[in-house]
Amino acid sequence: MPLISFTDKGLYCEQGNFYIDPWQPVDKAVITHAHSDHARGGSRAYLCHRDSLPLLKLRLGPYNYQLVEWNEKVILNEVIVSLHPAGHIIGSSQVRVEYKGEVWVVSGDYKTEADGLSGIFEAIPCNTFITESTFGLPIYNWKPQQAIYHDIQNWVRSNELANKTSVLIGYSLGKAQRLLKAVEEVPGNIYVHGAIWNVHETLLQAGFKLPAVQRITPDTPKEAFKGSVVIAPPSAEGSLWMRRFASYSVGICSGWMQVRGNQRRRNADAGFALSDHADWNGLLQAVKATGAEKVYITHGFQSVFSRYLNEIGIDASEVKTEYGTEDEETQSAN
Template structure:
């Protein structure tokens, strides 16, 4: 019997009687990170990295039964050893290492190798079997260094100011929004944010994260504060009446899908920045190789392509269908309809 099994409720450990990122209600859930496709409501007990605890409570309710663990701390369920290790995806994101009788599996959740200064440095965890995401599992996805991307964003904001346009960027409220704030502080006069981002920001400030001050956008926010500022909103705000108050404005989108130019046009954006909280193609390959895994399971994204490529390089790999990949960036944009 496999140490971890793929079931209709999620990734299950029969020996330990727990699930990893289950998408159906279960008794005991080990959570890799606080994005909604991995952290669902309805479980009796949650275990996650301690920085994820306040984020889970924000998203799932303050009354959930949740236990926080430090990176590297070991926990035992029915003789199975569990430990959490940095995934580098977002604040509090972790890979789940599971061991029994010398056999080691790692469920990576979502991850990236480039350290963004907030999410921690991805830790290589040696294992026999590695469960990897493959959101951007195609060779076309090869990110620029993040310093270059943030310099490009700062230049774009300055250019907009020179032409009397307000700068609006769409970025996921947990992950990229914090990276924008962290890396653009000192380069932008003022940050104005949508309520979804503001709520997350307040929780992170209360828990000691070093992020710059922001202003919550309300119907009463005067237009005079828009100039020389950066307005950050979640992708759900695109094409909404909420956006009208910023006219005239230039719209930027932060997403790995912006690597493909056509996706910028489909979003009706003026600029696209391929900033992602997921590993690109070279990083996915590097992570798999570094683990030394003899077996790899690829989930969500371009999982079939990635698994087939690994097979061609001599690694035993399979595609696994999961309910992961429903957060904004993890779903490829819908192609423009045929005229």
């Protein structure tokens, strides 16, 4: 019997009687991070990293949460479970599962470059590694974060000189916090969409240090946006909500912007390949560093990545799951 099986409810450890990031309600859920494709409501009990708690409460509401620190061991029916940094977003963790000397690791979503917010990815030796491959194509090769930050800062400065509002599009949880760090070095006000404001306030109350922002409301005067930075989620892109900024430029911040055609298709003025996922080299480095004899690939470019791993002598298989869409919450745009 495999230590973790792939079921219609999610990744299941029968020996420990728990699920990892289940997509249906279960008795015991171990959660890698607070994005909506990995954390869903309705389960009786949740195990998560301490930093994920405020985000899970914001998105799921009050539940029975058991909190752990990274590397802290928990025994579930003789199965040893521990969480380890994934570097994806604040609180994101990999799940290490050990039973009778056999070790499996579920990566969740991860990136291997430290971003200064999300913890530093830790490669965990294991027998079997279950990994994502969101950007599992050789074309996806990220520039260093600081270089991308400089590109964003220079773009904002050029818009300021033209008396334009710089509108940066990025997910409210994960990407938005990194964008705040990118633009805090550029003088001027930072305004945020309501969805980003909610996450921002939650993190501030939890003790995280983030740059000061102002929430956009119907009462915010239009002239206040000129030369300023606005950070908004993808749901705002191309919406009526954007009209209040008058003369503005849109910069989309996503790993998909590595392909120039995507910027044109989304009618953006600029594209910045800033991703919260590992690129091709990061994925390969992570897989090799685990020393795993078997690798399962849950979402992304599964066929390409698994084929390449098999070609270089690593036994890899594709697994169909419901992971992969970091859905934005449909909150008020005010």
